[in-house]
Amino acid sequence: MAFFKKLKEKLFKSSSKLEEGLDAIVEDGGELYDGEKLTDQVSPKTLVPKLAVSEIVMETLEKAPEAVEIELNAIQAEPEAPKAELPTADFQTLKIDDEQKQVSLETVDLKKDVPASMLEAPVEKSTGSAGFFSRLMRLEAEPAVVRRVLDDNMLEQLEELLISSDMGVDTALRVAANIAEGRFGKKLSTDEIKTLLSREITRIMEPVARPLPLYSQTPQVVLVVGVNGSGKTTTIGKLASQFKVAGKSVVIAAGDTFRAAAVEQLQIWGDRAGVPVLTAAEGSDPASLAFDAIEKARADHADLLLIDTAGRLQNRTDLMEELSKIVRVIKKQDPDAPHNTLLVLDATTGQNALNQVDTFKKLADVSGLVMTKLDGTAKGGVLVALADKFGLPIHAIGVGEQIDDLSPFDPEDYAKALTGQGVS
Ligand SMILES: Nc1nc2c(ncn2[C@@H]2O[C@H](COP(=O)(O)OP(=O)(O)O)[C@@H](O)[C@H]2O)c(=O)[nH]1
Ligand SMILES: [Mg+2]
Known part of the structure; x- marks a missing residue:
């Protein structure tokens, strides 16, 4: 694991x-507490199965009730003791001989028959009986909790x-x-x-928890949206790399034409992933870049086209207009495109991520989520709220800034990691 x-x-x-x-x-x-109370646990009925003796021995036990009686008295007397008491003298216990089909009483010599480790058991932590007898008989006593x-x-x-x-x-x-x-x-x-x-x-x-679906129709157009700084460009770089490794041919369109730096950043990711990046001049129309990118992806027989977008526009109307124009233009090339609209969310924004989903659902036809920056945040629980509230597929999670820090979303692992279950 x-x-x-x-x-x-x-x-x-x-x-x-x-x-x-x-x-x-x-x-x-x-x-x-130190496990269940032994009195609740051990009864004439439960004693025998716990010791896992054969049915023949059970019959023998039934025929020798005095022996069972002595034994049960020994067991049931124990929880009455205020503290777990280790035996200080030799004592008698029940001996079950499966082969001979016999039950007899046997004297336990404290020095000879009892392992030192049992006598040194750390019972002082416990408030109840640690059940020396149960340990002797291998009835696992739980640690004190x-x-x-x-x-x-x-x-x-x-x-x-x-x-x-x-x-x-x-x-x-x-x-x-x-x-x-x-x-x-x-x-x-x-x-x-x-x-x-x-x-x-x-x-x-x-x-x-569903990975990004792949369709037979190519190029599959994936539009990536989200607010500025949420991790869109980084996620595109990671996705491109993973799909490339999986044998898919990928093209990236640097649709955030707002800043020259954004285009450069994507080119670096493209180089790392070994994937071509289509760019346009700073400030040019991202919709026309998207249009050209589909043509290029078709000409290259690419399986996937990943389109980056800008998240930082003056206001919501600007953003809506830009995104809807990109979608409109893409549809001229392929009426089914974009096949996926990924909303990238930054986990460190906590509850704000819920508002972002609300907003982007109105701006674009969001088909799935990627949550980034789950590393090093104490706000990982927001993903549970997102799943519960919107039911949108979570395709992947970002757990770092490196190219392989994008993981498929595994709900069980995630839940265990979030709650700290199964790890100390
Ligand atoms: N720690 C961490 N940082 C991330 C992750 N994803 C992205 N980032 C960082 O977040 C910052 C913004 O990412 P970027 O991809 O430029 O966001 P964009 O504006 O949406 O394109 C960059 O410094 C990335 O390195 C992640 O999963 N974990
Ligand atoms: Mg970006």
């Missing part, structure tokens, strides 16, 4: 914020934490409610909440 590790590292800020928050919530009013009973107060704290992780109010409330459903009054640990949270986030994200 190299990618997962990398994602976790990159999403460190988001996940550490959520993790710290969850720890604080559970510790606030939580108590230390802090648990907190889920109540209204805890639910409210959870909601606040999720809202503060940029998940958006509606999504945060729904996610918290789903986690709490059927669990009121139950004791939850941070790890359990992380797992539940991660599951819930995965459930929301799964339907939108």
Whole structure:
């Protein structure tokens, strides 16, 4: 899971914020537990399957109730003890001989039969019984963890934490409610909440995790839109490189004719990716560049044409006019184009990304999203809100400035990285 590790590292800020928050919530009013109480766990019925003895031995046990009685007394007496107690003297225990089909009592010599590691078990951390007997019988005792009973107060704290992780109010409330459903009054640990949270986030994200669809009709025209600085040019460079590596022929059109620097930046990316970049003079009409670019892509038998656009126009009307002109002109070449309109969003803008989707959906026929700068931001939760609110496909995520820092969107990995589940 190299990618997962990398994602976790990159999403460190988001996940550490959520993790710290969850720890604080559970510790606030939580108590230390050392696994389930043994009395709840072990009964004459459950003892035998837990020991995984054969059915014949079970029968033998039934025929020797005194032996079982002694054994159960030994087990059930233990949780009564205020602290986990290690035996200080030799004691008797049940010996099950599968081969001979016999059950007998055996004396355990503390010095000879009990491994030193068991006697040195760190029970002082525990408030309840660590269950020496259970460890001896290999009934795995859980390590001591802090648990907190889920109540209204805890639910409210959870909601606040999720809202503060940029998940958006509606999504945060729904996610918290789903986690709490059927669990009121139950004791939850941070790890359990992380797992539940991660599951819930995965459930929301799964339907939108879709790579950029590739069509048989070529050249496939991909228009890339978004506000200035969101990462459009960088994302085009990364996409071009990945498609090239995957064996596709790609052409880029440097449609941000506003600044000469933007064109140069795209040329550098084109060189890196080994992809031709079509440019026009600074200040020239991006729509006519797009028109020429389709002709060039056709002549080159290119599979994909990626068109960059400017995000920084004086006002929304300007931007709308420019984008609609580009689309109008493209359609003269191919009525089905653009086949995809990618909206690039900057994760560090947090909740503002939601407004950007609203705006760009009105300006252009947005078909999918790419979220950049998920590395090093504590606002990674906004992607959950986006998925929940708009349901637009998330094609990829940007996790750095380098050419290979564009990853396919994997909801499970993302949810785990965001919540810090499965990593410490
Ligand atoms: N850390 C990080 N920086 C990014 C990412 N994507 C883009 N950037 C940086 O964001 C800045 C703006 O990117 P650019 O592609 O020029 O944005 P544009 O104005 O939308 O074309 C540049 O400095 C990029 O290197 C990303 O995923 N992670
Ligand atoms: Mg740009």
